[in-house]
Each structure stands twice: as C-alpha cells, then as structure tokens.
Amino acid sequence: MPTYEYACPKCGHEFEQFQSMRDEPLKKCPKCKKTGVKRLVGGGAGLIFKGTGFYITDYKNKRPGGSEPKAAESKPAAAAPKSDAGKK
Numbered sequence: 001m002p003t004y005e006y007a008c009p010k011c012g013h014e015f016e017q018f019q020s021m022r023d024e025p026l027k028k029c030p031k032c033k034k035t036g037v038k039r040l041v042g043g044g045a046g047l048i049f050k051g052t053g054f055y056i057t058d059y060k061n062k063r064p065g066g067s068e069p070k071a072a073e074s075k076p077a078a079a080a081p082k083s084d085a086g087k088k
Contacts, residue, residue: 005040008032014040 002021007014008029017026025039 005042006037007040008034008037010034010036 001018003016003018004025005014005016006026008031011029011032011034013029013031015030019026026037027035029035029037
C-alpha cells in the first residue's frame with residue numbers, strides 16, 4: 001500500500017497517510033479539522049526489498065560443514081608447435 005502526501009491550504013499542515021489505492025482521498029485536515037485537504041503529487045519511494053533471496057550471496061552453493069567449494073585449478077594450455085611454412 002502506498003503512502004500519500006497531503007497538504008491543508010487553510011492551516012498549511014503537510015502530512016503523509018498510508019492508504020490503499022482503492023481508498024478515497026482524505027478530505028479533512030487532522031490538525032485544524034477543516035475540509036479542503038489536497039493530495040500532493042509525489043515522486044514516490046524506491047522499492048524496498050526485505051528478506052532473503054535478493055543478493056547473489058543468498059544463492060551460493062555451500063558444502064556441508066560450512067566449507068566453500070574451491071575453484072578448479074586450470075593448467076596452461078600446451079603451446080602449439082610453430083610451423084616453418086611461412087618462412088623462406
């Protein structure tokens with residue numbers, strides 16, 4: 001559910017209200033109790049991810065006992081024999 005920003009033009013009070021998108025906009029100011037509150041157009045907030053499953057470290061394969069798998073040792077490739085075909 002989004003948080004909406006409101007402002008009262010009569011008393012100048014600005015506030016935020018956590019509401020469902022289906023709820024009607026507020027009409028009454030909580031401070032001065034007068035009607036005429038306006039919903040402001042806000043930029044919104046970024047997404048907030050909570051819990052596990054959002055980081056690459058959450059998907060690492062772990063071996064039993066807590067040890068990490070070792071990287072495979074690679075051997076250098078054998079050098080290709082040089083041919084004398086291009087020499088005169």
